Amino acid sequence: MKTTEDLVRELIDREAIRDLQVLYCEFLSRKDVDGLLSLFTDEATFVIKGIEVEAVSQGRATLKKMHEKALAETTPQLFIHNQIVNLLGGDRATGRCCVEVRNMSITMELIGVGYFEDEYTKAANEWKFARRYHTFDGLDDKIYLRTFIP
Numbered sequence: 001m002k003t004t005e006d007l008v009r010e011l012i013d014r015e016a017i018r019d020l021q022v023l024y025c026e027f028l029s030r031k032d033v034d035g036l037l038s039l040f041t042d043e044a045t046f047v048i049k050g051i052e053v054e055a056v057s058q059g060r061a062t063l064k065k066m067h068e069k070a071l072a073e074t075t076p077q078l079f080i081h082n083q084i085v086n087l088l089g090g091d092r093a094t095g096r097c098c099v100e101v102r103n104m105s106i107t108m109e110l111i112g113v114g115y116f117e118d119e120y121t122k123a124a125n126e127w128k129f130a131r132r133y134h135t136f137d138g139l140d141d142k143i144y145l146r147t148f149i150p
Helices: 004-029 033-037 060-073 141-146
Strands: 040-049 054-058 076-089 092-103 109-123 126-138
Touching (some): 004 076, 033 060, 040 060
Antiparallel strands (some): 040 054
């Protein structure tokens, strides 16, 4: 049986991981690339998959290029739903959430929907994205994904 201290630690970890999702959406909408990068480990991998296209970025420098390119071409607003967090013990966790992507520059036009599947790691007592997989079922995923290819 888990102790009260163990249960409180799990709640704190789950909320910190959920905050990563929320902060990612917030930093993206504010075009805050440095804020976005602070949510990832130095060696993080980000994969965006569409129906016909896939873009892979690995490492902080590549993640920076990817996000700068995407934010120069569009003003996305992401809305996340149905967050699930699985604590794996110690400093590892996984998660999944649904995402709705809208374009703020065109009256909140729906670009598409999809989901994130994430792997998290805890370093220096702080949770970060280690791997982020974004599967996008977009209205035009080729255009959307092209903005993310550095």
